[in-house]
Structure formats: C-alpha cells, structure tokens
Amino acid sequence: MLRPVRGRLVLGMTLAGVGALFAMVPFIAVAEVGRALLSGGAVWPWAIAGAGGAVLRAFFMGASASVCHVANGHFEYGIRSRLARHLGRLPLGWFGDHGSGEVKKAVSDDIKGMHHLVSHALSDMTSAVVAPLVGIVYLLLVDWRMTLALLGFVAAVLAVVSPMLKRGYQAHMGTYNRAQAELAKATVELVDGIEVVKTYGGRARASQRFDEAVTTLTQRCLAWTAAMGRPATAMNIGLAPATMLVWILASGTAFVAAGWLPPADLLPFLAVGVGLPGPYLQVGSAANMLRQGQLGATHVDRLLGLLPLAEPAEPRRPADGRVVFDDVRFSYAPDAPPALDGVSAVLAPGTVTALVGPSGSGKTTMARLLPRFWDPDGGAITLGGVDVRDIPSRELLSRVAIVFQDVVLLRESVRDNIRLGRPDATDAEVEAAAKAARVHDVIMALPDGYDTVLGSDGGGLSGGERQRVTIARAILQDAPVVVLDEATAHADAESEAAIQEALSELAAGRTVMVIAHRLHTIAGADQILVLDSGRIVERGRHEGLLAADGLYARLWRAQNTEVKA
Numbered sequence: 119m120l121r122p123v124r125g126r127l128v129l130g131m132t133l134a135g136v137g138a139l140f141a142m143v144p145f146i147a148v149a150e151v152g153r154a155l156l157s158g159g160a161v162w163p164w165a166i167a168g169a170g171g172a173v174l175r176a177f178f179m180g181a182s183a184s185v186c187h188v189a190n191g192h193f194e195y196g197i198r199s200r201l202a203r204h205l206g207r208l209p210l211g212w213f214g215d216h217g218s219g220e221v222k223k224a225v226s227d228d229i230k231g232m233h234h235l236v237s238h239a240l241s242d243m244t245s246a247v248v249a250p251l252v253g254i255v256y257l258l259l260v261d262w263r264m265t266l267a268l269l270g271f272v273a274a275v276l277a278v279v280s281p282m283l284k285r286g287y288q289a290h291m292g293t294y295n296r297a298q299a300e301l302a303k304a305t306v307e308l309v310d311g312i313e314v315v316k317t318y319g320g321r322a323r324a325s326q327r328f329d330e331a332v333t334t335l336t337q338r339c340l341a342w343t344a345a346m347g348r349p350a351t352a353m354n355i356g357l358a359p360a361t362m363l364v365w366i367l368a369s370g371t372a373f374v375a376a377g378w379l380p381p382a383d384l385l386p387f388l389a390v391g392v393g394l395p396g397p398y399l400q401v402g403s404a405a406n407m408l409r410q411g412q413l414g415a416t417h418v419d420r421l422l423g424l425l426p427l428a429e430p431a432e433p434r435r436p437a438d439g440r441v442v443f444d445d446v447r448f449s450y451a452p453d454a455p456p457a458l459d460g461v462s463a464v465l466a467p468g469t470v471t472a473l474v475g476p477s478g479s480g481k482t483t484m485a486r487l488l489p490r491f492w493d494p495d496g497g498a499i500t501l502g503g504v505d506v507r508d509i510p511s512r513e514l515l516s517r518v519a520i521v522f523q524d525v526v527l528l529r530e531s532v533r534d535n536i537r538l539g540r541p542d543a544t545d546a547e548v549e550a551a552a553k554a555a556r557v558h559d560v561i562m563a564l565p566d567g568y569d570t571v572l573g574s575d576g577g578g579l580s581g582g583e584r585q586r587v588t589i590a591r592a593i594l595q596d597a598p599v600v601v602l603d604e605a606t607a608h609a610d611a612e613s614e615a616a617i618q619e620a621l622s623e624l625a626a627g628r629t630v631m632v633i634a635h636r637l638h639t640i641a642g643a644d645q646i647l648v649l650d651s652g653r654i655v656e657r658g659r660h661e662g663l664l665a666a667d668g669l670y671a672r673l674w675r676a677q678n679t680e681v682k683a
C-alpha cells in the first residue's frame with residue numbers, strides 16, 4: 119500500500135536520521151567545551167559546532183516532517199481513490215450485507231490510523247534509533263569501559279521491566295479491544311434505534327446494555343492500567359535523566375578513583391549519557407502507531423481484495439425490455455439453503471408481474487438478482503435476449519429502474535434528487551416527472567420549492583411523499599424495466615392513493631416486477647408468481663389462483679380476514 123509513496127518516505131526517514139544526528143551535536147559540544155576549558159584547549163570551534171548543530175537539526179527535522187506529511191497527503195488521496203473505485207465495482211448486494219459502517223471505518227478511521235504511521239511513526243522511529251547510536255559511538259570514542267557500564271545499567275533496567283510490560287500487554291490488550299468494540303456496538307444500537315427504543319419503552323434495556331459496556335470497558339481499562347502502569351512507571355523512573363545522573367556519577371566516581379578514567383572525561387557521560395535512553399521511551403508510542411496503521415491496512419487490504427462484479431469481456435446490448443428467469447438458483451452462502459431454487463419465469467414488456475409469498479420465500483432475492491445485486495449460482499437471467507452478465511453494469515442499471523422500500527434521498531435539493539434518475543434532464547423534464555409522480559404540489563409548497571435541500575432522512579417530507587420523490591426519479595430515468603418493492607405500509611390512505619397513481623404512471627408501457635406485500639394492490643396484475651421456500655409454487659392471474667385454492671388463496675383469505683377483523 120505504501121509503495122506509491124515509498125520514495126518520499128525513504129527521503130523523509132533519511133532527513134529525520136540526519137536531523138537526529140545533528141540533534142546530538144549540541145550535547146557533544148557542551149561536553150567538549152567543558153573538556154576544552156579544563157585542558158585549556160580552544161572553546162570556540164565547539165561553541166559554533168553546537169549552535170550549528172541546533173540550527174541544522176531544526177532544518178532537517180522540519181524538512182522531514184514536511185516530506186512525510188506531503189507523502190501522507192498523496193498516500194491518503196491515492197488509497198481513498200483506490201477504495202472508492204473498488205467499492206464502486208463491488209456487487210450492490212455487498213453493501214446491503216455490510217452497511218455503511220464498514221465503508222466509513224475503512225475510508226475514515228483505518229486511513230486515519232495509517233496517517234500517523236506515514237506522517238510520524240516511521241520518522242520518529244528513525245530518529246529514536248539514530249540519536250542514541252550517535253551518542254553511543256561518541257561515548258565509545260571517549261571511553262569504552264565507562265560506556266559499557268552505562269549500557270549495562272540500561273540493559274539491566276530493560277531486562278527487568280520489558281517482560282513485565284509484554285506480559286501486561288498480551289494479557290489485557292485483547293480483552294480491552296473487545297470491550298471497546300462492544301461499547302461501539304452498544305452505542306450504535308442505542309443511537310440508531312433511539313426512535314424504536316423510546317417508543318416501545320425499551321429504553322431501559324438498551325441503555326442498560328450501553329451502561330454495562332461502559333462499565334466493562336472502564337474495568338478493562340483499569341486492569342490494563344494496573345498491569346501496565348507499574349512496569350511502565352518503573353521503566354520511566356529507571357531510565358529517567360535523574361536516575362542516569364546518579365548512576366553515571368556513582369560509577370564514574372568509582373572509575374576515576376580506580377584511575378581508569380580522567381576526571382574531565384566524565385563530562386561527556388554527564389552531557390550525553392544522561393539523555394541517552396530518552397528516545398527509546400518514544401519507541402513505545404511510535405510502535406503503537408505502527409500497530410494501529412497495520413490494523414487499518416489489513417482491513418483496507420481485505421476490502422481491496424474483495425472480488426468486483428465481473429464486467430463482460432464482450433459487452434452486448436439488450437434488444438428490448440423482456441426479462442426471462444431461466445432455472446435460476448442462488449444461495450447467500452455456500453452452506454446456506456438456497457434462497458432461489460430453480461426459478462423460471464417470463465416477464466413480457468408492458469405487463470406487470472407480481473411476486474407474492476410468505477416472508478423469506480425469496481421475493482426480494484428474485485427482484486435483486488435482475489439488476490445484479492448478486493449473480494445467480496445456476497441458470498441465467500436475460501434482459502432483451504442478453505444474459506445480464508453480458509450487459510455492462512452501468513448500462514444494465516440505466517435500463518432497470520429500482521424503487522425499493524428503504525427510501526434513500528441525498529442531502530441535495532429536491533431537483534437534484536429527482537435528476538439522479540437522468541443527470542442530463544432539463545428542469546421542465548424534472549417537473550414533468552414530479553407531476554406524474556403526484557408530488558409536484560408538495561414540492562412547490564416547500565420553502566424553496568425544487569431548490570429545497572432535503573436532510574438525509576428526507577426531512578420536511580412525509581414517508582409517502584419521499585416515496586413519490588423516488589418514483590419521480592424512476593419515471594425520469596425512463597427505463598424499460600421497473601423493479602418495485604411495494605411499500606405503502608407507512609402511508610396514510612390519501613398518500614397511498616397518490617402512491618398508487620404514481621406507480622401506475624411509472625408502470626405504463628414497461629416491464630414491471632413488483633414485490634407485493636398486500637395482495638389487493640396487485641389483484642389486477644398480468645401475472646402473479648407465488649413463491650415458497652425459493653420455488654415458484656403457483657402462477658397465474660388473481661381469479662385463477664383463487665379458484666385453484668392453493669397457497670395464494672390461503673394468503674388472500676388470511677389478509678382479508680385480518681382486514682375485516
């Protein structure tokens with residue numbers, strides 16, 4: 119994933135390394151100035167070197183930060199565009215199963231996680247390695263035995279504390295992450311379902327789940343802090359400048375007393391050695407950033423690895439709006455029972471075909487296979503004599519207008535929402551479609567008429583009115599085939615009549631496939647397909663099916679008794 123910006127990253131890390139090298143120069147200069155003062159040597163060259171080192175450090179570190187941030191800008195742009203292009207080619211069914219959460223996580227959170235990696239972690243790691251290395255080389259040149267004594271102390275502290283840190287991390291990180299995910303889920307549940315939760319008095323239950331998730335996360339966090347806190351504090355104290363100072367003074371005094379070290383040579387250890395472990399302490403947070411970036415990258419990579427909808431090698435154009443299902447078989451998962459099991463049907467242009475059947479019988483699945491939300495496992499679906507898999511997906515979607523139950527309106531003007539059906543439509547065409555969909559008067563009554571910007575939930579319009587806006591969109595699209603999920607459940611009687619009129623306008627002269635939930639609305643359909651467990655168990659017209667006294671007649675009687683009751 120980082121390949122496109124690898125050159126810039128290597129440059130950024132190199133600049134950070136050079137910056138870290140110069141960062142040590144002022145400390146070395148202070149030590150050398152001290153030694154020069156004691157031995158009567160020249161002080162000025164080291165004073166100038168120290169000041170120069172500070173300036174060059176600032177310059178190289180600044181340059182490194184700029185290069186890494188520019189690299190990050192290119193990286194984020196590149197990876198987001200790649201994701202957007204890839205997601206645009208995935209089967210539409212994938213989005214229904216995974217929802218917006220997963221896409222949002224990838225496009226926003228995961229890439230933000232990688233931002234720290236690209237912009238900061240790699241250059242921080244480089245300087246955390248280079249600065250101590252330069253210090254160690256310098257101290258070795260001054261006195262190797264005293265340097266070993268210093269490194270031995272650092273190694274002893276790490277040897278005691280690191281395993282404790284590692285154990286604490288391994289023991290608690292998994293449960294902590296799980297508790298965090300649990301809280302995220304409980305929050306989404308509480309916020310998403312707030313209307314239902316409040317209406318049905320489930321508030322106490324949902325907020326209880328949320329409270330429990332918060333409590334669990336707090337406990338995990340405390341347990342983690344307790345396990346990690348002690349060794350982390352021990353490490354911070356063990357490697358703090360004050361501790362290093364005490365150790366250097368104690369061991370240095372012993373070295374001087376033993377005659378192994380000239381007193382002036384203690385100065386470099388006091389100036390440089392004291393801060394030597396400092397950068398190591400930063401490695402921890404940089405490593406954390408690396409881990410987060412890796413997690414994000416793994417998720418993004420998984421999305422990029424999903425198989426896109428296959429586009430035809432030799433695209434063909436359908437001749438008309440005739441739809442044929444030929445022995446179509448489909449399951450949602452390899453081991454799941456078939457959602458469609460050998461479905462065959464012909465939908466002629468200018469006719470209405472209604473799909474009816476009990477819940478879970480496969481109506482929605484049949485409707486969604488036509489615009490290729492998924493491809494069938496067996497059999498074929500043709501449009502205008504051409505297998506839908508041989509029609510480029512853009513062309514297929516322009517020929518099949520879809521009006522589904524969940525009304526989706528964008529945060530745009532009403533005009534643009536309708537114009538989605540055909541982006542090059544004129545204002546007059548948009549209004550004609552709205553009139554046909556019986557929603558023109560409603561739109562004119564909005565504060566800014568057609569220019570009123572709708573909320574993402576279609577704010578300002580009732581459920582039935584929003585439905586009619588989507589019907590206007592489909593009328594404008596003027597596709598030869600229409601797939602409808604009949605959804606008038608939330609509309610009042612007046613609105614329902616308007617929706618039925620709008621649907622009749624939309625249906626006129628096209629091949630219509632309608633998923634019917636209330637049978638009286640489709641009593642006049644040209645063909646009724648009765649589905650049960652993924653098979654068509656009856657087919658015909660209303661009267662014939664009633665006379666046959668099968669599943670359709672039972673469903674019809676059940677609904678009519680309900681209505682009377």
Ligand SMILES: Nc1ncnc2c1ncn2[C@@H]1O[C@H](COP(=O)(O)OP(=O)(O)OP(=O)(O)O)[C@@H](O)[C@H]1O
Pocket residue numbers: 214215450457475476477478479480481482483484
């Ligand atoms: N996205 C999905 N993933 C897995 N299984 C699914 C999915 N959608 C539907 N199914 C299963 O496929 C079968 C057919 O479902 P489908 O939604 O097509 O039925 P339906 O007749 O439209 O039902 P309803 O009237 O309740 O909407 C059911 O067993 C259902 O549980």
